[in-house]
């Protein structure tokens with residue numbers, strides 16, 4: 156069994172005007188596909204690892220064979236992160252914060268505006284390429300985290316609720332060097348229904 160590119164749950168232009176169609180096509184069919192191709196190539200001679208889910212590979216990175224550890228971390232991470240990312244976005248204006256997650260955000264961060272400011276600060280703090288995340292621990296407590304490259308909080312025992320890709324390939328065509336503008340715009344495409352699901356489930360949908 157090999158890993159395959161998951162279909163987007165919406166059209167390439169569905170996130171316009173906040174994320175443009177061309178960026179989505181390149182990001183999905185170019186970048187994500189490349190992570191998957193590299194991941195499959197690395198696993199070619201490791202039959203037992205091919206039976207594992209991508210979550211389990213990322214969760215257990217430290218016990219992966221040293222010869223393919225870096226490839227799994229970068230490209231397995233790339234596959235996992237992007238699989239979460241496509242699902243956590245939706246057509247603008249179709250979802251709003253609600254439910255257990257909204258309550259916990261208010262309880263943890265005071266209010267939504269304060270949370271968004273702290274999350275933005277984390278996303279801006281990533282030097283070079285990486286991600287900002289809202290994660291939970293086993294008790295359902297929320298934390299904001301940033302990871303470099305294609306690392307995922309799952310490797311450190313935290314479960315992602317949602318994350319924003321702040322690699323330049325995610326925004327450069329439309330926003331160029333203005334990462335802050337991309338982050339501000341991204342709230343319009345966050346799928347709060349999926350975020351709520353990810354929060355109440357034991358792992359995020361991919």
Ligand code: MN
Pocket residue numbers: 182186237320322324325
């Ligand atoms: Mn990306």
